[in-house]
Amino acid sequence: MIKYTQEIVSGTWSLIVGLAITIKYFFMPVVTLQYPHETLPMTPRYRGHIDLVFDEKLGGTKCIVCGSCQKACPSNCITVAGERPEGAKLKVLTQFTLDFTKCSLCGLCVESCAPGAIDFSKEYNLAGYKNEEFIFDLLKRLEAKKS
């Protein structure tokens, strides 16, 4: 009889404790982030697809068209092309495309780049209907960044 009563009392008490916890949570502010309406700043170590770095001093890319990123890429995603204008000493970048459908974000291209012309972007809103939408013209993205 004592054990029976004890069980009822302790059981009821534990139920009340449970209710107290949930009502406390009910009045606490919500912690969910309403994603499409609000976003958090992306962490600096996030690896998006690669992007050309905009250099303030040069007013453009730091790329010297050495092609080492193209060689370093294990999946052959990167196509780099450049030409030397009349009388100029260095090559000028004319094409830098990334086939993101094959990219595994290994970062070997970023490591191999001696002048530090490419880096990971913070792009994560990537969705599309066609393969072609994921072949990025990085030079065009750089032009867009400039303006």
Place this chain on the structure above:
Amino acid sequence: MSIHPEVLRLLAFLLGIIGFVAMNAAYLVWLERKEAGHIQRRIGPKEVGPFGLLQPMADGLKLMTKQLIVPEGADAILFKLAPILVMTPAIMSFVTIPYGETLVPRNLDVGLLAVFAFASVNVLGLLLGAWGSRNKYAIISAARVVSQNVAYEIPMLVVVVTLVMITGTLNLQDIVIQQAGGFWHWNVFKLSASPLMPVAFIIFFICMLAETNRAPFDMAEAESELIAGAFTEYPGMGFGVFFMGEYANIVVGTSIATILFLGGWQCPFGLFPGVHWFMIKMYFLIFTVIWIRWTYPRTTFYGLLNLSWKILIPISFFNLILTSAMLKVF
């Protein structure tokens, strides 16, 4: 040609009750989702309309546009009848409920009895629907619903008998009028009649949760074991009507708890009694029902029956004997 005012009065009450039940069924779903969200520190529905207020309408439209399929081998008549059998008695129970001093559709002298008579049809509806849908999960669920309701109707009715012994009437309006003049006159605090009155209220509340198949006693639709129990085979609005019936039953249950124990439309301080006090108390109890659902996990079936037969029934009978002794002595 003139229409008798009584006819108009009944028509107004009929429309009012059906509107009240339908609005409650729709917006209690919204309240449930909002409250569940905040308890889990989420927001709940917010996209459809301001604060997600149009969400129940969207859900209702979606259910209504679905085809009503009667599964092969099912008993078509019972299958279609069952949701109506759950919904109708819930609406009928509202007929005797006094919302205010003059706001009562039909002030029956056997009001309390009528409500409990209608409430027991609810189980029959679930049983027939589950049986008629010819589904093994539904039949297990039906067996559970019936044994659960048999187990919980006993302590509930014993508590109500105790209360009727104190009040001496089955008329719901008279029960409310007896509790006038401050919260210390409410039946839940009537310690002179029986020191166990608050316990009786808790027993009544627990039994009401079990009768309406609410968590933690929702053995009838235990999703993890029985898919959706009795509702497994129901498509579209068949399921929707079951769902509305469940919420309508919660409104009936909390209304009865308010009337029997919390003084109905009486003000706790004896000032300005009216329909607003009834609503405040009723919605507070509904809030508690939802709060309990999102606090406790579902019990086992044995736990459910043990709670009723080993704890609630002995205590309610003890309360009955104690009350009758005290009524005789004092």
